[in-house]
Amino acid sequence: MRDYWSMLFVFVLATFIGLGVIRKVSRLLYTPLMSLTNAISAIAVVGSLVVVGADYPQTIRILGAVALFASMTNIVSGFLITDRMLKMFKKQ
Amino acid sequence: MIHAIGQLSAVVATALFIFALHWMSDPKTSRHGVFAGVAGMAIAVLATWIQPEIVHHAWILVAILAGFLVGVPLSRVPLTAVPQRTALSHAFGGLAAGLVGTAEYHLWLTEGPENFTTFRMAALVIEVILGFLTFTGSLMAAGKLQEVSWIPQRPVTYPGQNFVNLGVLAGAGVLGVMLVLNPMAPWGSAALLGIIGLALLFGVLLIIPIGGADMPTVISILNSYAGLSAVAMGFVLNSMLLVTAGALDGSSGLILSIIMCRAMNRSFTNVLFGAFGAVAKSKQIGEAKVWKQESPEGAAQLLEQARLVVIIPGYGMAVAQAQHKVRELYDQLTKRGVTVKFAIHPVAGRMPGHMNVLLAEADIPYTALAEMDEINPEMPQCDVALVIGANDVVNPAARTVKDSPIYGMPIIDADKARTVLAIKRSKNPGFAGIDNDLYVQDNTWMLFGDAKGVIGDLVKQFAGGGIH
Numbered sequence A: 001m002r003d004y005w006s007m008l009f010v011f012v013l014a015t016f017i018g019l020g021v022i023r024k025v026s027r028l029l030y031t032p033l034m035s036l037t038n039a040i041s042a043i044a045v046v047g048s049l050v051v052v053g054a055d056y057p058q059t060i061r062i063l064g065a066v067a068l069f070a071s072m073t074n075i076v077s078g079f080l081i082t083d084r085m086l087k088m089f090k091k092q
Numbered sequence B: 001m002i003h004a005i006g007q008l009s010a011v012v013a014t015a016l017f018i019f020a021l022h023w024m025s026d027p028k029t030s031r032h033g034v035f036a037g038v039a040g041m042a043i044a045v046l047a048t049w050i051q052p053e054i055v056h057h058a059w060i061l062v063a064i065l066a067g068f069l070v071g072v073p074l075s076r077v078p079l080t081a082v083p084q085r086t087a088l089s090h091a092f093g094g095l096a097a098g099l100v101g102t103a104e105y106h107l108w109l110t111e112g113p114e115n116f117t118t119f120r121m122a123a124l125v126i127e128v129i130l131g132f133l134t135f136t137g138s139l140m141a142a143g144k145l146q147e148v149s150w151i152p153q154r155p156v157t158y159p160g161q162n163f164v165n166l167g168v169l170a171g172a173g174v175l176g177v178m179l180v181l182n183p184m185a186p187w188g189s190a191a192l193l194g195i196i197g198l199a200l201l202f203g204v205l206l207i208i209p210i211g212g213a214d215m216p217t218v219i220s221i222l223n224s225y226a227g228l229s230a231v232a233m234g235f236v237l238n239s240m241l242l243v244t245a246g247a248l249d250g251s252s253g254l255i256l257s258i259i260m261c262r263a264m265n266r267s268f269t270n271v272l273f274g275a276f277g278a279v280a281k282s283k284q285i286g287e288a289k290v291w292k293q294e295s296p297e298g299a300a301q302l303l304e305q306a307r308l309v310v311i312i313p314g315y316g317m318a319v320a321q322a323q324h325k326v327r328e329l330y331d332q333l334t335k336r337g338v339t340v341k342f343a344i345h346p347v348a349g350r351m352p353g354h355m356n357v358l359l360a361e362a363d364i365p366y367t368a369l370a371e372m373d374e375i376n377p378e379m380p381q382c383d384v385a386l387v388i389g390a391n392d393v394v395n396p397a398a399r400t401v402k403d404s405p406i407y408g409m410p411i412i413d414a415d416k417a418r419t420v421l422a423i424k425r426s427k428n429p430g431f432a433g434i435d436n437d438l439y440v441q442d443n444t445w446m447l448f449g450d451a452k453g454v455i456g457d458l459v460k461q462f463a464g465g466g467i468h
Helices: A004-023 A027-053 A058-088 B002-025 B030-049 B057-074 B079-111 B118-146 B161-181 B188-207 B212-237 B240-264 B268-273 B276-280 B296-305 B315-319 B323-335 B354-361 B372-381 B451-463
Strands: B308-313 B339-344 B369-371 B384-388 B419-424 B444-448
Touching: A004 B002, A004 B212, A004 B240, A027 A058, A027 B002, A027 B030, A027 B057, A027 B079, A027 B212, A027 B240, A027 B354, A058 B030, A058 B057, A058 B079, A058 B354, B002 B030, B002 B240, B057 B079, B079 B118, B079 B188, B079 B212, B079 B354, B118 B161, B118 B188, B118 B212, B161 B188, B212 B240, B212 B268, B240 B268, B296 B323, B296 B384, B296 B419, B296 B444, B296 B451, B308 B323, B308 B354, B308 B372, B315 B323, B315 B354, B315 B451, B323 B339, B323 B354, B323 B451, B339 B354, B339 B372, B369 B372, B419 B451
Parallel strands: B308 B339, B308 B384, B339 B369, B384 B419, B419 B444
Antiparallel strands: none
């Protein structure tokens, strides 16, 4: 069992890193930023992957499968549309 | 060994995600960010998939395939529909968190009580509440943005609304505390169902009183919630990777919310609990002033004689899909030696950065786009300010009328330009229902009609020989 205090610690540090990095993001790119962070937070996929894939009761795995589908949709559409938008930003 | 690969991949993926966001600081490097994000995601997924406890591969393949089938079309929506798509993806993120939380609770019930530490159980309750309220809240927001017929567009308010909303949330909170204290109680599953129901209801109630002008803020807040629900999932599943990635998403949503709130001179609580539309039905005192209408020929002449033209786009440009016509106008004017700049208000449109993306889609170089703070000092030197479907963000009442709902909101100083041309779909007030004195100023000329049509007419004046 992992020490929860260290997880809280990581959470706080990651939030500060996030605030620092996001503050420098170009104002032109707020819309693609949102779809990019959305795709990244769909890392929840690793959680659902375990729930679907492990040897658990069927009802639980069904919940996991729906969650996996939802996260996967976010990953696919999030990265694709971010790239599609970023391609359009040209200097001249 | 295989477990160590899992841990290592989590560290690498976290680093890649931070790089991805770092590269978003400049449009030139931004596409590297996508590759870093994809790489991080692929590494994390594969490293999880090869873990020995994963035995049912067929189900995983089917779910991933389904994700692709829905995700690819969702990424090809027209750019005017990006706010809806974003809201929808927040909904999916919330749903995933809520479902995994529910699944984990039932798993722990069968697997044994040693999982039910107070900390983990509290994280689970927070995950479920945040996940499901983000789910329905974002669905409602997406519905409003898509203008689905059975979701009211205008803010819906009733007496005691905040009391009801907070009551529903408090109900979920009380059930949550009971469950954290007695996770193994026989009524545990029922209590969790109750929490889910109340969270779903709260998400709907939260969005009902919110109007379109507040959508940029609300989408940012829901973004933050979706990130935080992923963090809570990380605590539940003991996953540092989920905690860090969720924290990055959550802090991004937080910063965007703060920027949006500042750009409207409002607080979080005011956006969420102080319905904009309700106060906006202000009195119609004072003599009704009259508009002065201008013909396309006259407007084209004004534009042609200008040295500096500042175009101020708003939601009306998005609705009319006028960005490509705007590009043609931009070309015609720059060809004639007119300097054209675009003034972008942070809350113009329906989500942060909405206008920038639409103009970039129309191939307008991003060097021509200026922020509100950069452009305002230049406005007195501006010969023609061309307002395209923007309203509240150029309303001088924000500076002068103390009892106006938008008083104090920073605006683009279109009224300080030598001449103002304003394109407006109808003679009705804007979304917030507030009169705009800009339109009846001495130096303002109105062009009524759909933005695409009006700008098309202007372009014809330049191309067709009326002006040469």
